[in-house]
Structures are given as C-alpha cells and as structure tokens.
Amino acid sequence: MPNRDYRYRDPAVAPASAAARTGRSSRRPRNRIPHNFTYISSCVKYTMFLFNFLFWMCGLLLVAVGVYATLDKWTNGEVLSLETIYDVLFNLAFLLIIIGGVVCIVSFAGCIGSLRENLFFLKFYSFCLLIFFLLEMVLLALAFIYPHKLTEFLENELSEKLIASYRDDLDFQNLIDLVQQDFECCGLSTEGYKDWRKNEYFNCSSKAVERCGVPYSCCHKPPEEALINFMCGFEVQELQIDEVAKKINIEGCIPTIQGIIESNLYPVGGVAIGIALSQLFVIWLSRTLEGQIESQKALWNIQ
Structure with a gap:
C-alpha cells in the first residue's frame, strides 16, 4: 500500500504555506509612484x-x-x-x-x-x-502715525544737509536741479527759496558771484525759443516777495511734492499697493x- 501522511493539517495554515511555496504574497500590491513624477512645478x-x-x-x-x-x-x-x-x-x-x-x-x-x-x-x-517688506511697512506706518515728525526731520535736518552739500558733488547738484525744474520748486523746506541762505555760495555774506541768489533751476521755465537768462536767480534774496515770485519759483520742494501726493492720493495708493502685492507674490x-x-x-x- 502507498505510504500516506495522515498528520493533522490546519486549514488556515495551508493557504499560507501554499503561498510561501509559490513565492507569492497574500497582501495587495501597493500603488507605485511613476518614475518621472515630481512635486516641483x-x-x-x-x-x-x-x-x-x-x-x-x-x-x-x-x-x-x-x-x-x-x-x-x-x-x-x-x-x-x-x-x-x-x-x-x-x-x-x-x-x-x-x-x-x-x-x-x-x-x-x-x-x-x-x-x-x-x-x-x-x-x-x-x-x-x-x-x-517689513522695513517698508514699518517706515510707511511711521509716516502715517507721525507725519509731522517726518516732515520736521525732512525740512530741518535733511534739508539743511542737502542745501549745504549742493556744490560738493556734481551728480548730486544735477539731481537737485532736476527736482527743482521738474516740480517747479526752489529749496526744500517751507521757507522755500530762502533755504539757499544755508549754502556758503548763495549766502548774502558770501563773496561769491552768486551771493544772495539761488540756482538757475529755481527760475521760471522760459517760453519756447526765448533767450535763456542764467542769471535770473541772482540777488533775489534781497528783493521783496512780489518781485521774487516774478523771477523764480518760491515754494519749497518738500511741500510741493506733498501737495502733489495728497491731490493724487488714490493713484499713489494704488501704486503702493501694487508694489506691496508684487513683493508678497514673489515671497509666496x-x-x-x-x-x-x-x-x-x-x-x-x-x-
């Protein structure tokens, strides 16, 4: 008679053994990520x-x-x-x-x-x-919270240094002339053209040719094809205010620029918001x- 194995076999073990003999796993195959997949956009x-x-x-x-x-x-x-x-x-x-x-x-x-x-x-x-971005927001907040302090600093401390350094650097001099011509202003503070008394070349106690005067960039824009008078600002500090206003611009540049910003508040605010959003977008x-x-x-x- 053939030799038979009558040992007890657990039915729960038998399938596992069969799976082990065939080399297959009873677990479901997991979803594999494609080889060329990347999170980077x-x-x-x-x-x-x-x-x-x-x-x-x-x-x-x-x-x-x-x-x-x-x-x-x-x-x-x-x-x-x-x-x-x-x-x-x-x-x-x-x-x-x-x-x-x-x-x-x-x-x-x-x-x-x-x-x-x-x-x-x-x-x-x-x-x-x-x-x-945070520094810009802090400076902007300080400008809104303490506007008088900012104006006081610009008109007193900074304007005095700017006017006194006018002849020290040719590039800086050209920049001030450009601002005075484009915004039709003279000087920086609320004193206007009288700020130029703080410059050693335009002071009335000076022995320079331009004493008691202002730079040519303070003068009114001449009509087209008219002869340019580069000496229109000479000795204007000694004249009455009515006579001065006929020759040069008498308002300071800081008050003039502030007035332009206040009269165009919505466009200026829109530009500021656009710049801030652009910075936030790049950070994002x-x-x-x-x-x-x-x-x-x-x-x-x-x-």
Whole structure:
C-alpha cells in the first residue's frame, strides 16, 4: 500500500504555506509612484529664475554705473569723503554701488536657488525679501502715525544737509536741479527759496558771484525759443516777495511734492499697493518652491 501522511493539517495554515511555496504574497500590491513624477512645478521654478535674473542684471548695471562714476570723480581729483551717513546718502555714485550690490546678492541667491533647487539660497532669498517688506511697512506706518515728525526731520535736518552739500558733488547738484525744474520748486523746506541762505555760495555774506541768489533751476521755465537768462536767480534774496515770485519759483520742494501726493492720493495708493502685492507674490513663489523641493526630497527618501 502507498505510504500516506495522515498528520493533522490546519486549514488556515495551508493557504499560507501554499503561498510561501509559490513565492507569492497574500497582501495587495501597493500603488507605485511613476518614475518621472515630481512635486516641483516648472512654472514656479522658471518664473522665479526669470524674475530674479532680470533683477540681477539691473543690479549689475547699477554697480557698473556707480563704479564708473566713482572712478571718473577719482581721476578728476575729487575727494571721496564717507565719514558720516549723509556723505553716503549724498554721494550718488557710492549709493548706486551699495543698492546695486544688495540687489545683485539677493537676486543671485534667488536665481541659483530656483535653478539648482537649492533650499539654502531660497531660504536666504525669501528671508531678505521678508525683511525688506517689513522695513517698508514699518517706515510707511511711521509716516502715517507721525507725519509731522517726518516732515520736521525732512525740512530741518535733511534739508539743511542737502542745501549745504549742493556744490560738493556734481551728480548730486544735477539731481537737485532736476527736482527743482521738474516740480517747479526752489529749496526744500517751507521757507522755500530762502533755504539757499544755508549754502556758503548763495549766502548774502558770501563773496561769491552768486551771493544772495539761488540756482538757475529755481527760475521760471522760459517760453519756447526765448533767450535763456542764467542769471535770473541772482540777488533775489534781497528783493521783496512780489518781485521774487516774478523771477523764480518760491515754494519749497518738500511741500510741493506733498501737495502733489495728497491731490493724487488714490493713484499713489494704488501704486503702493501694487508694489506691496508684487513683493508678497514673489515671497509666496519662493516659499512655494521651497515646499515643493522639501516634498521631492522626502519622496526620494521613501523610494
């Protein structure tokens, strides 16, 4: 008779044993992630790169212009004095180098962080943008909460330094002339054209040719094809206010600009809101890309 195995077999174990013999698992196969799947959005990535590349190029241009202007002054024998914060603010060439350098560094971090998917550079970039945005909001809030303090600082402290430094830097002088011509104003504070008494060349006690006068940029715009009188501002500080108003603009630039802003409050507010929303959008893009990169790294670790 054939030899038979009559040992007891548990029915629950038998299927498992059969599955073990065949090498198959009783569990359901899990859904595998496609090999080419990625959390990183190409739209977010390359929008970030393009935006920061354009700003990086603008930063390089500012640095190049600032360096060229600085070298030009140095070759012409001008002394670069950077002893106080006002020396830096009123030295346009050096100010362009600083602003351009900051723009270059931050936008370069955004370029490399987005293109190479580098979290360190992206976090540095978003942190810098957030700091800039918060500083802008703080300054704006202070300007609204303490408007008189801001006006007092601009008219007293800053205007005195600006007027006194008029002849010290040719680029700075051209900037003041441009503002006075475009906004048809003279001087900075509420004293208007009398601010020029604070300049050693236009003071009435000076022995210069321009004593008791104001720069030509304070003069009324001449009619077309009329002869230009570059001496129209000479000795106007000694005249009566009615005679002065016939020759030059007598209002200060700060009150004039404030009046323009107040009369165009809605357009100015719209531009300010647009700039703030643009900054928030770029910060959101950066943070979104950071989250996508972290999710992608977690996916690689799982696989």
